[in-house]
Amino acid sequence: MSARFPPKLVAGDLIAVTAPSSGVPQHLHPRLELAIANLKKKGFRVREGRCLRSQHKNQSACKVSRADELMSYLTDPEVKAVMPPWGGDLAMELLELIDFNLLAESEPKWFVGFSDLSTLHFPLTTLSGWATLHGPNLMDLGAQALDSTTQAVWEILGSARGTVIKQHSSKAFQTDENQWGTATNEGFNLTQKTQWKHLDGVTSSASFSGCLIGGCLEIISRLAGTRFGNLPLFKAQNSGEGVILYFENVEMAPCELTRALFSLRLQGWFNNLSGILIGRSAVPDVSDPTKHNYMDALRAALGDIAVPVLYDVDIGHIPPQLSLVNGASATVLFTENGSSVTQQL
Template sequence: MFYPHLREGATIGVTAPSSGVQEVLHSLLDQAQKRLESEGFTVRFGKTVKTQHKAKSAPAKVRADELNAMLQDDGIDTIIPPWGGQLLIEILPYVDFVKMKRKWILGYSDTSVLLLATTLKTGIATAHGTNLVDLRGEYSDETTAMWKQVLQTKAGEAVIQHSSELFQKQWQHGNPTPHIFHLTEKTEWKTVNGKDVTVKGRILGGCVDVIRHLIGTPFGDVKAFQEQFTNGEPILWYFENCELSTTDLRRSIVQMKLAGWFNNCSGVLFGRSPANEPVDGYTVEDVYEEIASELEVPVVYDIDCGHVPPQVTLINGAMAEVEVKEGKGTIIQKFI
């Protein structure tokens, strides 16, 4: 595995490989830039960031060209898209995975397609966590703020994160707090059997809605990644569900299983979700129980990951140890 490093005073490149930001919301970008620059970073925006038309920031080739330029630019240290979107998968055939430099890409939602594909194809670690617009507050909650410490961890070192105290039940975009989120609900990490668990493995995952579409493509070859980069170590998967019903989530997990994604799997983590709508009494807890039974591995859910913030920063490719004890979670990630 290859681990980038976020240095002090780094230059952050902002490009929109999926959705850009409509003009009416450009102030969010300005606020995020101001906040990051106050912390010593330099922020460089690409042209795609402030455009949006028909569910994408720009045509696929244009988005890919700008991303490639930033990935190959020695003057840019880290890439953070403004947010996710819907159609990032369109750019993958144009992404130059050979010439890209080893630098962090940070984000979630549709961005997780790029994150997972990059790690699987290159062995370069990628970071699933906050996106740019959620860094615009006067300050960050303790969970979100860890993105910097995680990305500043050096190869060979380890970083520890803990579950949040509170999470946000629903977005209130018109009523932002000083740290953006409205953290009102008590966080509780849960397990299928209700018992405390500890699970270890090379961590991989993303937003299940979109990464499932990598199955059967050159960008979702988990077997090749295992053979080349994991030294036989098991994979610890994490998923977060943005919009899927329970039956659609179940179909997605079964497809992953049939594709061999869970071969040599040590456990599965699921983030909190605004979706997971039951179908005919079939609940998400039923899905989790079936996965635990079929794979015979621990299943942890409602972790700080995804569209119900805040979220920890998970490093695709890192060695992770996750402990859940009395509803609290601890994640140790080793950059080895």
């Protein structure tokens, strides 16, 4: 199965903004408005959904309202992209209410973001055959100026099918919390030097290619074994090209991370891959040397995998992050002096 890519975005296109998971609380409306204003500055028209500017019990609205609004945007020929403000916690409630078979027969459009949005990215690609963009959320795009890694999302969204786009590892990453409440139009505070690493600790360079698929590990580890997370089928469909699996950890402590990874391992997820990319972990590591830590978790589940495993990659909740297209053919080049991901749309 080859993923179907949406057409590039051009000035005048309509972008729909809805929150299929968490909504935007009142105190962050100024940041949302800046992000929407930035879309309009680029020449796009914007349609705001009803499920957006409220938040109650970790939801923008009830699951039926969220699913209905999302489906209406995903099937509306006038809408060219759906850009939620961010992820959240409860997108899983929508899966039984989304008609992925109908979407498989519909023209694809860009669905953009990360975190809990992986709940929707994964089946949109594996069931409906859409290429989807795992990258900065709309709220990240409310900054007055974007760093080059974040800015790449617009290169992908604005490029024609068949375009080859190369993204390099970032120069630095952010460790502190976003300051949107006090400095509303601020970008990321990139202070720590970025260094992608090879899990074996020895390899100084590596290159591998395949079809990209992945997302937030908390999500995809729970989709595994269901029709919404059938990676073995996706691998079989792309056996000629190979598959690159990517993920990132946002909340799981080392022992829980180990359990999640072993669950995927026992289901065959790590068999017959071209390579694995792991984003920077957002969880503080264990400092007690007598206890199981983050690197113990990675080595326990992935240390004997016979393909390259890179970690501390620019993916996920410790910004900035690459814009990775689920379903795109990609080549990863790893070196100690800088790495890159090249994708063909």
